[in-house]
Amino acid sequence: MSRGFGDREVEVQPWTSGVDFWADLLIVDGRELGVLRSPRHELLETSYEGVVDFGAVLEVEGEALRLMAVGGVPVPEALAVHRAAPADGPSWMLQQRVHDDTSAEVPLRELGRMTRLIHDIQPTSDLLSPPAAWADTFWRRLEQRLRAAAPYCDGLDVAVIAGVSGLLEGRASAATSLLHMDLRSANICVQGTRIVAIIDAANCVVGDPLLELGRIRAYGYLDEEFLAGYGRTGWSPADQALLDVYELDTAALLTVVAREEIDDPELHARQRDRVLQLQDAIVGT
Numbered sequence: 001m002s003r004g005f006g007d008r009e010v011e012v013q014p015w016t017s018g019v020d021f022w023a024d025l026l027i028v029d030g031r032e033l034g035v036l037r038s039p040r041h042e043l044l045e046t047s048y049e050g051v052v053d054f055g056a057v058l059e060v061e062g063e064a065l066r067l068m069a070v071g072g073v074p075v076p077e078a079l080a081v082h083r084a085a086p087a088d089g090p091s092w093m094l095q096q097r098v099h100d101d102t103s104a105e106v107p108l109r110e111l112g113r114m115t116r117l118i119h120d121i122q123p124t125s126d127l128l129s130p131p132a133a134w135a136d137t138f139w140r141r142l143e144q145r146l147r148a149a150a151p152y153c154d155g156l157d158v159a160v161i162a163g164v165s166g167l168l169e170g171r172a173s174a175a176t177s178l179l180h181m182d183l184r185s186a187n188i189c190v191q192g193t194r195i196v197a198i199i200d201a202a203n204c205v206v207g208d209p210l211l212e213l214g215r216i217r218a219y220g221y222l223d224e225e226f227l228a229g230y231g232r233t234g235w236s237p238a239d240q241a242l243l244d245v246y247e248l249d250t251a252a253l254l255t256v257v258a259r260e261e262i263d264d265p266e267l268h269a270r271q272r273d274r275v276l277q278l279q280d281a282i283v284g285t
Contacts, residue, residue: 001026001036012036018186019261020044020054020202026094034079038092042084047148048256049141055083055091057202062093063127064204067178071121073114074197098197100189108221110195111188112229115216118198119209121178130206134175135168138207142245145252146275152255152268153275160283164245167238175208183212184219210239214246218254218274241282248278 002010011027015035026036039054046052062081069075076096084091123129131137139162146158180187181203189197216222227233235243251274258268 018200019257020057025097032097034094035076035097036092036094038090042091047260048145048253050144058091058093059083060127060204061201063123063125064178064180064201065095067121067123067128068118068198068201071117071178073117074195075201076197076199098189098199099191100196101191104190104192106185106188106190106221107193107195108223108225109229110193111183111221112226112231114195114198114229115180115183115212115226116230118180119177119212122176123178123206128178128204128206130176134172134208135165138168138175138211138249139165142249142252145249145256149252149255149272149275152259153272155276156279161248161279164241164282167242167245170238171208171210171242174210176206177209177212179205179207179209179212181205181212181215183216183221208242208246210242211246211249214243214248215250217243218247218250244278244281248275248282251275251278 001012005028008029013025013027014022015025016023017040020041021037021039024036024038026033037058039058042054044052044054058081062078065075065078069077076098078093078095080094082092142164143158143162146156146161150156150158180198180201182200183198187198187200188195189199213222216226251271254271255268255275258264258271
């Protein structure tokens with residue numbers, strides 16, 4: 001940062017952090033310029049996703065923020081993105097800071113409307129575009145997460161759940177939407193009863209909107225108010241079964257993350273039990 005701003009007085013002021021990123025305030029000549037996001041690790045090997053390149057993640061996040069802004073979703077502006085070369089220090093993103101009321105409740109009807117705006121975006125760029133084969137792509141992702149969760153879930157049978165691949169085949173034509181994939185209170189900035197920004201687009205992918213709705217159900221937000229804002233009134237039996245499959249992706253992920261990355265025994269136990277509940281529901285479908 002100092003090199004980039006030449007002779008000006010630069011301060012990176014510690015602010016907050018998440019599982020994967022630091023979020024600091026960039027102060028130049030005594031004036032706050034924005035939030036500086038930098039990864040805790042440039043490359044990280046995980047049991048549930050393989051090797052994650054966080055420089056690439058920041059590039060995708062910058063593109064996702066741009067697309068959401070064009071689509072009418074309130075997001076912080078990505079002011080600059082730097083993907084580090086080897087031995088060149090950390091990658092980083094400088095983005096606008098959004099001020100919000102951290103004690104405010106998430107307005108679920110408004111969240112539903114925002115989620116629908118995100119899902120109406122159909123990316124076709126080099127950084128974000130639909131997978132060539134949705135069923136295969138998602139099953140590989142789910143299988144890896146289930147295998148990572150299996151040591152913590154006595155009774156989990158990955159082979160049994162493999163039968164869901166047939167359910168996924170019919171979703172190829174729907175798997176073209178931008179998905180935020182982390183719409184929880186920490187990433188929803190609220191002032192009064194208004195959502196003023198959706199932040200942290202690091203998990204964005206292109207895929208089936210039901211995958212996001214399965215995660216939103218896991219977060220406890222998929223109620224009548226949310227659905228009214230989203231513009232959906234009901235579920236077919238196939239959709240209900242897919243929500244179970246897609247929520248299983250989240251439950252398996254959080255089972256592992258809570259044990260291997262953030263040391264949260266309560267979250268780990270709750271998600272471990274949810275994995276087994278969803279397995280029973282899927283096998284019984």
